[in-house]
Amino acid sequence: MTNLWHRLEPLLPQVSKPARYIGGEHGMQTPVHGTGIVSWLLTYPDTYEIGLPNQGLQILYEILNERPDAAAERAYAPWVDLEAQMRAEGLPLFSVDTHRPAALFDVIAFNLSAELTYTNVLNCIDLAGVPVHSRLRHEADPLVGAGGHCTYNPEPLADFVDFVVLGDGEEAVGDITEVLRDWKTSGRGGGRSGVLRALARVPGVYVPSMYEPVYDRGRLAAVEPRHPDVPAVVEKRTVADLADWPYPKRQLVPLTEVVHDRLNVEVFRGCTRGCRFCQAGMITRPVRERPAEQVRTMVSEGLRRTGYDEVALTSLSTADFSGIEQVVASTVDDSGCGQVSVSLPSLRVDAFTVGIAAQIQRARRTGLTFAPEAGTWRMRQVINKLITEDDLYTAVESAYSQGWRRMKLYFLTGLPTETDEDTLGIADLARNCVALGRGHVRSPSVTVSVGGFVPKPFTPFQWFGQNTTVELRRKIGLLRDGVRRAKGVQLKWHDAAASLAEGLASRGDRRLGPVIEHVWRHGGTFQEWSEHFDLQRWQAATDACGIDIDSWVHRHRTFDEVLPWDHLSAGLHKDFLWQDWRDALDEVGLEDCRWTPCYDCGACTGYGIEHVVASAVPPAGGSQGTGMDTSRGAAVPVRLTERGLVGVAP
Amino acid sequence: MTSSRVRIRFSKHGKVRFTSHRDVARIWERALRRARVGVAYSAGFNPRPKIAFGLALSTGYSSDAEYLDVELDPDREAGVDAENLVAALTASLPAGMTALAAAGLAGGEPSLQHAVTSCTWRIDAAGADAVEASEALERALARSELLVQRERKGRLDTDDIRPAVLAAEVQGDITDGVRLIAELGTKPRAVRPPELLASLDPPLSILRAHRLHQWIATDGLQRREPLAVAELSVAGAGVAP
Numbered sequence: 016m017t018n019l020w021h022r023l024e025p026l027l028p029q030v031s032k033p034a035r036y037i038g039g040e041h042g043m044q045t046p047v048h049g050t051g052i053v054s055w056l057l058t059y060p061d062t063y064e065i066g067l068p069n070q071g072l073q074i075l076y077e078i079l080n081e082r083p084d085a086a087a088e089r090a091y092a093p094w095v096d097l098e099a100q101m102r103a104e105g106l107p108l109f110s111v112d113t114h115r116p117a118a119l120f121d122v123i124a125f126n127l128s129a130e131l132t133y134t135n136v137l138n139c140i141d142l143a144g145v146p147v148h149s150r151l152r153h154e155a156d157p158l159v160g161a162g163g164h165c166t167y168n169p170e171p172l173a174d175f176v177d178f179v180v181l182g183d184g185e186e187a188v189g190d191i192t193e194v195l196r197d198w199k200t201s202g203r204g205g206g207r208s209g210v211l212r213a214l215a216r217v218p219g220v221y222v223p224s225m226y227e228p229v230y231d232r233g234r235l236a237a238v239e240p241r242h243p244d245v246p247a248v249v250e251k252r253t254v255a256d257l258a259d260w261p262y263p264k265r266q267l268v269p270l271t272e273v274v275h276d277r278l279n280v281e282v283f284r285g286c287t288r289g290c291r292f293c294q295a296g297m298i299t300r301p302v303r304e305r306p307a308e309q310v311r312t313m314v315s316e317g318l319r320r321t322g323y324d325e326v327a328l329t330s331l332s333t334a335d336f337s338g339i340e341q342v343v344a345s346t347v348d349d350s351g352c353g354q355v356s357v358s359l360p361s362l363r364v365d366a367f368t369v370g371i372a373a374q375i376q377r378a379r380r381t382g383l384t385f386a387p388e389a390g391t392w393r394m395r396q397v398i399n400k401l402i403t404e405d406d407l408y409t410a411v412e413s414a415y416s417q418g419w420r421r422m423k424l425y426f427l428t429g430l431p432t433e434t435d436e437d438t439l440g441i442a443d444l445a446r447n448c449v450a451l452g453r454g455h456v457r458s459p460s461v462t463v464s465v466g467g468f469v470p471k472p473f474t475p476f477q478w479f480g481q482n483t484t485v486e487l488r489r490k491i492g493l494l495r496d497g498v499r500r501a502k503g504v505q506l507k508w509h510d511a512a513a514s515l516a517e518g519l520a521s522r523g524d525r526r527l528g529p530v531i532e533h534v535w536r537h538g539g540t541f542q543e544w545s546e547h548f549d550l551q552r553w554q555a556a557t558d559a560c561g562i563d564i565d566s567w568v569h570r571h572r573t574f575d576e577v578l579p580w581d582h583l584s585a586g587l588h589k590d591f592l593w594q595d596w597r598d599a600l601d602e603v604g605l606e607d608c609r610w611t612p613c614y615d616c617g618a619c620t621g622y623g624i625e626h627v628v629a630s631a632v633p634p635a636g637g638s639q640g641t642g643m644d645t646s647r648g649a650a651v652p653v654r655l656t657e658r659g660l661v662g663v664a665p
Numbered sequence: 666m667t668s669s670r671v672r673i674r675f676s677k678h679g680k681v682r683f684t685s686h687r688d689v690a691r692i693w694e695r696a697l698r699r700a701r702v703g704v705a706y707s708a709g710f711n712p713r714p715k716i717a718f719g720l721a722l723s724t725g726y727s728s729d730a731e732y733l734d735v736e737l738d739p740d741r742e743a744g745v746d747a748e749n750l751v752a753a754l755t756a757s758l759p760a761g762m763t764a765l766a767a768a769g770l771a772g773g774e775p776s777l778q779h780a781v782t783s784c785t786w787r788i789d790a791a792g793a794d795a796v797e798a799s800e801a802l803e804r805a806l807a808r809s810e811l812l813v814q815r816e817r818k819g820r821l822d823t824d825d826i827r828p829a830v831l832a833a834e835v836q837g838d839i840t841d842g843v844r845l846i847a848e849l850g851t852k853p854r855a856v857r858p859p860e861l862l863a864s865l866d867p868p869l870s871i872l873r874a875h876r877l878h879q880w881i882a883t884d885g886l887q888r889r890e891p892l893a894v895a896e897l898s899v900a901g902a903g904v905a906p
Binding site for chain 2: 039323
């Protein structure tokens with residue numbers, strides 16, 4: 016039985032939002048399966064609404080389906096109502112493309128974007144009818160793989176995944192396909208362990224079962240390869256030039272509502288702003304811009320093909336894209352098919368950025384979002400988010416004066432060295448922004464959104480002991496008092512309990528596997544959803560498994576301590592990260608190496624690649640993350656690629 | 666342009682029938698843009714395409730008689746090839762949705778929401794065979810009132826749906842139950858197929874529903890479809906420039 020639709024169909028009238036299980040999106044593919052073809056089930060371990068727009072998954076979906084030796088389909092975690100029905104009916108996890116049973120695929124590959132989805136990974140494997148423990152799988156079972164940002168510490172999932180890909184997947188999936196194809200066509204020589212051993216030799220691929228953790232007095236002492244041909248350190252994969260990968264070419268247009276429901280065009284990958292809390296900025300280096308001309312083509316063709324009326328130019332800081340103004344202008348002018356709006360999901364905090372926003376949001380000026388991340392200049396130096404108060408006020412005033420009425424400001428609390436003065440600085444900034452707004456609009460509003468900081472692997476803050484739930488709640492309480500009488504300021508905050516579970520999974524080692532399994536077996540799925548999250552479930556699990564939360568989450572690490580991800584590499588030298596951590600504690604900032612000389616973090620030099628940046632100078636306006644006004648005479652030497660200058664910002 | 670408004674009839678079958686009314690509206694907005702139809706937009710800060718849908722079709726039901734009215738932008742309309750409109754729309758729609766007909770609308774033509782007075786349904790039900798269902802239906806139609814409980818804004822109301830059951834008959838047995846054909850009124854509030862089944866004694870439960878027709882009553886006895894499929898060949902001419 017290779018198509019489960021007729022068994023799924025009778026269940027759909029009884030579940031919420033059945034359209035998320037039917038597939039049929041514009042751009043969907045129905046690949047042919049067969050011997051000699053390696054089949055991938057690309058799975059997002061959360062709902063369809065969250066998973067469908069995931070660009071990484073869509074890119075790999077296209078790249079794999081273009082290969083004659085691969086076939087790729089997609090799956091998403093069924094919501095709890097359908098899951099109950101599926102379990103009652105004995106219906107396994109299925110692809111949405113051809114409703115093929117998950118267990119018939121050669122690979123079930125998960126996108127790991129958030130730690131709190133780990134229990135859903137186990138649930139999906141189980142729903143597929145595959146043993147959740149990799150050691151219990153048989154030769155005929157699919158291989159379970161994972162990619163995405165969380166794979167930089169895959170150890171908590173080491174018991175459950177067969178292989179993990181570090182870094183950009185565009186090239187790696189091809190290499191893996193070839194290994195699996197040869198294995199299949201050669202009669203599966205060497206069995207399951209044979210193919211895993213072969214995969215472990217593919218650059219960027221980590222096979223947890225080929226490594227042995229060593230503990231010493233309750234602490235991790237090493238994670239060592241079991242075989243001489245398995246690399247001692249697995250290095251991430253990096254696509255050198257984004258211009259070679261203009262994907263997705265046929266972005267999926269869903270039939271039902273999803274998040275980020277618009278055309279997405281990635282304008283660059285990587286970020287060297289150097290924010291010390293930001294894992295994405297550290298692990299995706301160097302900066303690789305897409306040529307402006309290719310961006311224009313992808314936007315105009317994408318809009319025509321999809322029928323979307325909105326395009327997002329995505330990256331970790333889109334205002335930093337060389338010639339962003341020209342690209343935005345041409346998109347707005349050349350849309351050709353009615354009203355098209357452009358969104359920049361990550362606004363930089365300065366007036367220049369607001370100017371671009373004004374250009375693209377000619378209508379509907381409702382709200383703008385900025386992320387100063389911390390409330391005082393001292394704190395922002397610690398985290399290397401070098402935005403002056405002046406930058407923020409200029410940006411906010413500029414926005415109010417051009418008709419925006421609501422500002423949203425993102426902050427983190429629980430940052431290293433944070434004092435109550437720093438926390439309360441958030442309230443001061445918000446109040447001052449409202450005051451600025453009063454000069455321009457009648458009832459200005461500022462929404463402050465505060466998240467509890469969770470230290471992540473391969474960042475300078477990986478050694479920092481996360482704030483306790485009690486401490487995070489105390490700080491939120493301080494802020495609530497601080498804005499209580501501030502008219503126009505609304506405060507929103509993340510659940511500190513969820514930050515604790517995230518922190519546990521973020522830096523845990525293999526001993527966390529049983530905890531995740533315990534939470535899952537006790538009904539803890541969809542942990543990203545507040546209505547399904549319950550900290551007591553995690554506490555019960557850590558108690559049952561003898562894990563001391565304090566030592567795993569709240570303890571500061573020392574330089575000589577072995578970290579669970581020391582046998583993996585994002586290219587960054589550990590020395591560099593440690594120095595950056597010391598600099599943070601000394602409140603010293605670090606410049607953006609895109610426009611200043613290299614400080615050898617390792618991401619370029621280690622892999623023989625470099626920045627691909629069209630402009631030799633930083634874009635105009637504000638302090639540009641230096642705390643100084645660099646808009647005048649800021650030209651600094653930077654190594655340019657052959658592509659040369661496309662458009663230098665004024 | 667002879668008309669700035671176009672009425673389109675389409676069908677909804679198969680997997681895509683699990684999309685909601687809101688989903689279908691979004692699907693149409695995108696399909697019209699993909700087909701390069703110059704839809705008019707509302708003015709103001711939040712411009713919306715001027716598209717009006719008729720009666721919502723419940724999620725999960727199929728249909729051969731769904732409608733929408735599209736207002737065209739006279740400045741941008743030059744690009745639409747009326748003859749190929751139906752084919753171009755079908756090519757832009759997801760599998761399972763097919764444009765069946767299109768025709769320009771006269772100036773004063775009322776909106777679908779106001780104009781449509783009844784719908785003909787094919788209803789598959791479980792809980793009885795054809796003989797039992799026929800008898801239950803006969804008993805129901807013989808009554809002066811048929812009371813059903815309906816939820817309205819969180820409150821349970823009891824309504825008499827008998828005046829809105831315009832016709833109903835059992836077509837025969839099917840593998841998993843019985844098939845009915847019924848014409849159900851839409852005023853003041855549309856009677857839904859499960860409501861008819863619930864009003865029977867004993868009640869039947871719904872398996873599937875398929876909308877065959879929507880009707881506009883023109884006077885006491887006459888009725889017409891908003892767009893008959895047979896008009897297909899003439900239909901294109903209505904929008905021809």
